[in-house]
Amino acid sequence: MLRNSFIAFWSCMCGFAFSQDAPQHRLRVLAVGDQPPFKQEVREGVRYEIAPPADMVPPRTLLIPFPLKQGEEKQKQDMQLRLRLGQPSAPLVMPAPETRRVALNSDHSGKWLDIPLSTGDASLAIVWRKGAKWTAANTIILPDGAAARAEGNLHFSNVSAYPVGLEIEKEKIRLNPGMSYTRKLPSDRMTPLQVSYLLADGTHRLCHSAALEPCRGSYRRLVIYSADGNRPRNPVKVLQLEEPSNAPEPAKPAQVAAANMAPATP
Structure with a gap:
């Protein structure tokens, strides 16, 4: 009987460890x-x-x-x-x-x-x-x-209804709707950036222009999206975000639960 109790206890402990290591x-x-x-x-x-x-x-x-x-x-x-x-x-x-x-x-x-x-x-x-x-x-x-949150990363995502053209220094890239692109910003100089949307007749219109400073301890994300409303003056807009690179991870649910169960100190 003692042996069966030990097996049951060991099985419970293994299951607990598995849930912790999932x-x-x-x-x-x-x-x-x-x-x-x-x-x-x-x-x-x-x-x-x-x-x-x-x-x-x-x-x-x-x-x-x-x-x-x-x-x-x-x-x-x-x-x-x-x-x-x-x-x-x-x-x-x-x-x-x-x-x-x-x-x-x-x-x-x-x-x-x-x-x-x-x-x-x-x-x-x-x-x-x-x-x-x-x-x-x-x-x-x-x-x-x-890897995505590494220092100096520059992420582009096009969620607008238009193809867009990116001009980064001398590099030119076409980004169709639903596509993303990542590159590294140089750490020793400003980076000129232009974003244009492409029309059906082949012409393009500038919707964003910036000179990006080097990212020190951070990375950037640009999301190109369609403006709301009927026939807006600028149908394409750009959201630019800058976040700390590789920020500390939040506590996992199991760790939070354990912390909540800890006895209060006087």
Whole structure:
């Protein structure tokens, strides 16, 4: 009987160790697009901002079901990501799902997106609205591991409806819709950059021009996207982000749970 008890105990410990050592995946989400028009109203002589309709902005909170193994029943609460237009979300570290896919659900309207994960250990999902409202969205998935976050990296992603032309120093690159491109910025000089969108008649129009300083302790990302509204004056816009290179990883869920269980110190 003692032998059977030891076997049962050892099996439980092995299962616990397996759950602790399960591969982890780091997920961030970046929503791009224009802010809805600012509106306000006057009540008793005081001006108040009117919040935009919920479907005119991306979901403020994403609910992500905790990954389960085949045959497991749902027992854990959904994980959450706070989403803000034009800013990458905080990273969410979770057990890598066997299907390599996760559901992004809206906290107020339910099912929203089902996305694949990159083949590495970290993903960045860039999302933009499909049509006039954020009730449906498109997405592209990019690697977001240590190599992608290396110092001096310059990432381009074209999620607009137009092919774009990149002119980086003397290098010229065509980037079709849905495509991404990465290169390294020189560390000893400024880098001139021009971004143009290409029209059906073969002409191109400049939509972004900059002189990029060397990245010290950081990397950059430029997302080219379509402007909102009917016949906007500038149909293509560019979102430029700069982030610390290889920022420290957040605590894993198991570590957070262990920290929460630690006794308080007097």
